[in-house]
Amino acid sequence: MRKAQRTKVRWWRWRRNPLRRHSDVVEARIILATWAAAVVGGAAVGAVVAQAVDGAVQHDRAERRPVAAVMVRGAPSATQDVATGVTYDHVTAEVRWTDTGGTVRTSETSVKAGTAAGSAVTVWTDGRGRLVSGPISSAEAATRVGLAGAGAGLVDGLLILAAGRMVRLRIERQATDQWAVEWDRMGPQGGRRTG
Known part of the structure; x- marks a missing residue:
């Protein structure tokens, strides 16, 4: 027994064809518009989100200031996790510093064991x-900005494609x-009514 072969005709919705319906043309235009909107809209949203995240990251990095502090008590020595065997070379200890207003402050932070x-x-x-923790590096900032922009652009593009699919x-x-209406009108014998 021979297996039936399926022929795929590319761009069939755009070609003149006696079997092509008006809904096929509308569907083709919706597909084209949806993909164009997904690409352009995704890129635009991604760029806007990346710019916003970059501004927030740069503001956060600019706001952090290094301050000289003094250890109030000695920090404990390095500790080792019994379960995993990992040695921690930073521990939490109390430090004292003077802020820009001249007020002496104390708090706990991570220091070398x-x-x-x-x-x-x-x-x-x-x-x-x-x-606060130290500022993030330029590479980490660029990674955050890139991931945020790409993620937002991808989500926006997928939402547009989903909306197009619903239409x-x-x-x-x-x-x-x-x-179904036309089939009922024609009848089962191609126009000849039985009965």
């Missing part, structure tokens, strides 16, 4: 004088209903 009391350490503060399904459903 075994640092002696009275040792000078550098800590990072935000615009309000609170301790196409509605058109296909209407075309199928129209076929």
Whole structure:
């Protein structure tokens, strides 16, 4: 027994064809418009989000300031996780520093294990004088901006494609209903009524 071969005709919706329906042309235009909107809209949204994230990252990096602090007590020595065997070379310890307003502050931060009391350490503060982690590197900032822009562009493009697919399904459903009406009108024998 021979297997039936399926022939795929590219761009069939755009060619003149006696079997082509109006809904086929509308569907083709919707496909074209959807893909164009997904590409252009995704790129535009991605660029806008990347620019916004870049501004936020640059503002955050500019706001962090290094401050000289002093160890209040000596930091404990390095600890080892019993379960995994990993040695932690940074521990939490109390430090004291003077903020830009002249107020002496104390807080806990991560320091190198075994640092002696009275040792000078550098800590990072935000615009309000609170301790924060150090600023991210330029490479990490670029990665965050790129991932945020690409992710937003991809999500936007997928939403546009999904909306286009919903419209196409509605058109296909209407075309199928129209076929059913025409089929009922023609009858099962191609126009000859039985009975």
